[in-house]
Amino acid sequence: MKTDEEKLEEARNKITTMMANTMDLYGIPPSIGRLYATLYFSDGPMTLDELKEAMGMSKTSMSTGVRKLENDHFINKVWEKGVRKDLYEAQTDFFKSFVAFYCKMWFREIELNMEAIKKAEPILKELTNSKNLEVKEKAQKDMVKLSNAKEYYEWLKTLVISLENGEIFDFIPKK
Amino acid sequence: MKTDEEKLEEARNKITTMMANTMDLYGIPPSIGRLYATLYFSDGPMTLDELKEAMGMSKTSMSTGVRKLENDHFINKVWEKGVRKDLYEAQTDFFKSFVAFYCKMWFREIELNMEAIKKAEPILKELTNSKNLEVKEKAQKDMVKLSNAKEYYEWLKTLVISLENGEIFDFIPKK
DNA sequence: TTGTTTGTACAGTTTTTATTGTATAAATAG
DNA sequence: CTATTTATACAATAAAAACTGTACAAACAA
Structure with a gap:
């Protein structure tokens, strides 16, 4: 027969294991996912030393984690x-985590993309007048691809903005 | 003075490098990101052997990539x-990639989460009647947390659905 | 059927990432 | 001021992931 403490531990373990798995989808190693779960279930904020104790890991790992x-x-x-x-x-409001995480990630992606396109496009544009017909044709095709990419990244930017200002929740309400 | 072929290569390299970096955000290693870029710029579909040649890597890596x-x-x-x-x-329609990628990822996350909650919740519910007051209180708090998590995952499911059926593009048009 | 071609499983290697212990600088306490 | 505490930089080690070459099974050709 299990004690109630053990049962609580069992229930939390199920969630903790799942969190370690799902955070892996966000590029967080499982051990750091469990670290998050520790904070998620904690009654209050924790120090590095408390985390070290709870996780049985080094303080350095807690610091980087x-x-x-x-x-x-x-x-x-x-x-x-x-x-x-x-x-x-822990940020227990998953809506906030979602918004902050994806705004940051997508913003970075948009930025890198637009930057690269801004460098590549003038070169390609020049090549659309190339005497080398093979190069000329390839450059024209590439221009179309980049144009499509830009359209997508414009859309993604709009999505990011609607997450930032919360308008997305007008379209898909929180209930 | 650069030849036009070299200029084309230069322009494509800028995009390729950027793609290798941004795909890293999606858990794709840089080399496989460059593999994608190779297909992105290719005039038509490519075989494993052609990719191997173009990338200077083993066929096995091409296969897993x-x-x-x-x-x-x-x-x-x-x-x-x-x-x-x-x-x-390459899937050059980034809208399609976006939709397919996130629907799959988020669906998996929702599934794992709901599954874990379904296992943990009955245990916690039972513990809200525990004689052990400390456990009882913790169980009650955990129930609230899981309830909030469920609310978020319901929302995420709605988002996934609106991506799948394309309704998201009514709210945020492609232009 | 037999002989090729093609993709991938698998084992071994290299490279990268995670983790640790030690050392140290910054901050606080006395 | 000096002692101590705290977080992190850094180097060393352990673990995981990427990559390769070989071997082989499945698909196809003759």
């Missing part, structure tokens, strides 16, 4: 009066 | 009359 999680907006650093150590708490 | 890219909906396997080898072409 929380930095990654904070960077991806899955956790926040918080401040508490009289507490000298850094404190971290 | 295209499998990953196909699985993530960045490329398609195509069939051509009289050609015995497998042929692959």
